Amino acid sequence: MEIIKRPGGAMANRPLHFFWLADCSGSMYGEKIEQLNYAIRNAIKPMQDVAADNPNAQVMVRAIKFSTGAQWHIATATPVEEFKWDNLTSNGVTDMGLALQLVAEQLDVSQMPERCLPPVLVLVSDGQPTDDFNAGLAALMSKPWGKKSVRIGIGIGQDVDLEVLQKFIGNPEVKPLQANNAEDLVKYIRWASTVVLQAASAPASQVKDQVSTGVVPIPQAPIASDVEADDVW
């Protein structure tokens, strides 16, 4: 029997709720949705590594898919160590507003633990909302946890409505990321699930004169790669 060397438990920490909001509309059909599936699967291990190296947070993951209507893809808050990604399929319109309504319900004070780190919401879309986006956003922002959330927007391809993503982000310092090829998408998804996750719980070394008006300072996003002709959507 090994002697217990020192008393006590692990360092106290707080839950961090992480939400994927994925566009599964018809326009995502084919390569785009498969590349998104690939990019998220690719980010799981780095995300788990970042979480394992962060004693301040207990990361819990959920996912919403939206097309015609919005549904939970991962409804239960899942510890990141157990997080798996079932591939999405695409079909229908872009009810982004409904997706925000759905996440807003879960960010209600009655649904959240009493003490948390800022929730992280990552919205991925290739188009523009076909429903009442503003009503969805208003519902989200009416919740204290919604207001306190760190929101990242990733656009896929040229048809994405960057203005809508910027509205969603709600912080002029953080710009939506536009992925024009599969490689960038992998990079951005990984950035959102590692660097942003880290920033929301245990901010890294602070660069001098860094000014932040947001919930937490968000480090710079990776730079898009040179666009290759055969890799453009």
Added chain:
Amino acid sequence: MSTLLQNNQIISGELTQQSYSIDTFLGAGTQGEVYRAQANGRDVAIKWYFPHYIQNDLQLRQRLENAIRKGSPDNNFLWPLELVTQQNNNTSFGYVMPLRPNNFKSIVDLMRRRAEPSFHALISACLALSESFLQLHAKGLCYRDINFNNVFFDPNTGDILICDNDNVDVNGATGAINGTPRFMAPELVRGDSPPNTESDLFSLSILLFYMLMLHHPLEGKREASIRCFDQSAMNKLYGTEPLFIFDPQDNSNAPVVGLHDNALVYWVLYPQFLRDVFTRAFTTGIEDQHGRIRENEWRVILINLRDSIFYCRCGGQNFYDSDSVKNGENQKCWACNHSLVYPPRLRINNAVVMLNHDTKLYPHHTDQSQKFSFATQQAAVIRHPQDPNRWGLQNLSTNAWTITLPDNSIKTVEPQRSVNLTAGIGINFGNTVAEIQV
């Protein structure tokens, strides 16, 4: 997943012209990525910067060149050895440093209980940290970013390694990094002043508190009352309204049972002299830069703390607290809850060294002119070869000791001979006098 360098890619050293072949990706931070690389069959680590980071940190190259020229303050730093560049690519560069061996674990491993050192090894790590930062500061340098991720330790020995030395600069220089939240001194959090040696000392106190208590010294009731722990919460807790959780004058930020249990468990476990120094660090030392605890004081405190360890019969390491003994308190083992029996101990000036079955004495203990030296063993507790009930202190030095017995008779203990652990025996080691107490 690496994004900057590829496997087998060759980069070259600016100083030695040596070719380094990139091997495995080891990790990424906010400034760049770290790889294992080989040169002439030797493994090294290479940090390669993100091009966007270099654009934001204009003094980086010059700072690294200075560090390389000056050399490492001591052997505990994974110090930059030379700059490396890539042919036909001017957008970035990196530096070579020694590779961290696998037996070193991170402070995060300690916080998550994936690394379980004994108290003895843990305190040795704290001591080594204080000594290395003393060496760095004595050279006129400032580290700027002491935090969880820059220190590694061997849970078996307490050896340490300090990495990310690329922010180190002359104290007072304008640097790119302000520090890491939870570790930054309040004046830095508020943006009142840039990092300097005194703010390093604050961060060191935070790190030592974290290591010894597995908790942050400012996270009590006030932290518990915050629902969403965001930037403004952190600014308040660590910057504008910092209050020590064990502030003797103000208990409004006391630890909360169920939320801050480690702080409550560990605080009472350590001797009063450690509580006193942390109290100063986070009361007078919180606002007044002159009140910060310097490494030299930490060294004395941490050596005394390590010397006060003794074993319960269950094997648990406990701490002898002469203040609580004076008050007649009945100390119980934290592990088995049995009343503790104190072993013989040696009083040397104001310090007490517990004489356990495995205690060794070093020049630090036996020679006043060699404070902080642990180079060679000068004495060891030993069991009598014929009588297992008799314990002694063996002279492992090259000089004879003079001992004074309780009846005032004087004897000599030649090298390799031992003196009984009997109450009241005085030992003169040469220029230091001690007394055995039971």
